[in-house]
Amino acid sequence: MTIDHSTEATNLTVRRTGRMVHDVPETGEFMVHRSAFTDGAVLERERRNILSRCWVYVGHASEIPNVGDYRTRSVVGRQVIFCRDRNDEVRVLLNTCRHRGALVCREPQGNDTTFTCFYHKWQYRNSGELIGVPGKISFPESFTLADNGLASASQVETYRDFVFASFDSSAPPLVEYLAGAADFIDRIADQGFRDGMEIVDGAHLYSMRCNWKLVVENSIDGYHGFPVHSTYFQYIGSRGVDLSVGLDGVPRDLGNGHACLDYLAPFARTVARTTAPMSDRAKQLITDIRAEADAALGEERAALVADRSKNIFVYPNLLIIDAASLQIRVLDPVATDYTNISAWLLAPRGEDRELRQIRSDSYQEFLGPGGFATPDDCEALETCQIGYQNIAEVEWNLVNKGYGVDAPEAVDNETQIRAFWRQWDSDMAGGPDGGTR
């Protein structure tokens, strides 16, 4: 074992540099210090250097299709109103009255042109302007409606119906920030080549008693699939799904901390892959859709969009799991050892009901808090978090699979996870102005 030796060496490194990621390409060493998952000061710094500076995912445009539609939610610890104002502009407003702070919108969703704080009846347009203050005459002249609209995210941009916000006015344009992830979001959005994509009604709101970065790692990790999810694969095999395909593909570094796993898998894909248990009608529909995709997108592109599974991480809070089914998974770090997760099923708009049923079945069988797989991931991650109580004796995690190894890239390597950690480390190492990007 060389671990003891390298741990000793890197402890010196971390003491010298304060860095929590130890990365030595020459020797293929890549380690993450476990305090990254346990230290409250780290989470505070993440809030400052990452969550308050990056573009973060807020929601999908299909969740607020009509003028006046709104949803309230927590986005990386901020309470926001995600809405479509009267000019059809998507807004991300901070849900707090400028007067004393109460939530101005207390419903999870609805449609309205204004939001009125019930505490003192201050009224705001759904574009944020303050338009009504009872007893205004007795406020001093220095107080103006114009200065006291609802605060908003510094920037809001939509890419292929994925709505992002940044709470930093100096964040680069979204498409520049997304870097290589933009093309992978295209490969999701293009599955709606007929009529766009839509979030399916019904959110899966759950949590894990672990650090948010454990969920990031796990969601794009091809190495754990068979050991953790053997019961899932046995189950779909028992229903007649051909498992001989296996998982075949590569991890990818998409730049700026974004990463993905890009692979072929045995899962049913209602845009491309039929499986034995499907009805003849469903198989025919899928075959037709797949042929149509060739015509609409070109054969090469259609193969990337339709045939390949993709677990995509858009740094820092969005995961798009295009595997057993198509899931939007959003992370909201609450504490070092506790993360809220919101997840939705994404589907082509107007999908045939039988195909939607297949998509939904595949989702439930693998994904979500009642599935045959996600709960086992939860067990893995929560026990990692508990294992970190031994940090005094075991300080470092290893993330070195496939690093500097003279062999072809493989789906169960950890290249993509290293890409995430490098960006994280760079952001965390930055001063008040953040890291390099």
Add this chain to the structure above:
Amino acid sequence: MTSTVTDALLLRLRIEDFLFTEAELLDAWKLDEWLALFEPDGRYFVPPTDRPDARDTIATAFIIADDHERLTGRVRRLATDAAWVERPRSRTHRVVGNVRVESGTDSVGDDVVARSSFIVHRVRRGVTDCFTGRYEHRLRVVGDSFRIRERWAVLTAEALQPTGKIGFIL
């Protein structure tokens, strides 16, 4: 009149017995015996917490909408050593009450609909989680007992936070 009241009361007592037996089997992890309480096409549903009243499993993404085959798969999975989330198994304890019984409609094939409230505590690795909600059992009368056509577990919670996951049978 007297006999009608007595019949209704007896039916409710028989249903309560059935529900209490079901709760006991689940808490004891006797899942094969529990599965045998279902009709061959019996189903099990948990709607998403933001849509507790949803009934259409295609229009809404359910947390669980098991047909009998998937329900059987769920039970088989939990019997293996590799359903990690329940190895070691949670201790669960459930209280079922507020039982109300109404006759079903023949058109959908149930004889009796039983509505009840549940409180389920899950204890595992130092953490106690509490699930509350209502059950709806759509039952067929079979001899002296009942068989489950549909079993709905509708959570009170607005989110599975902090309960996280439903790795056991709710």
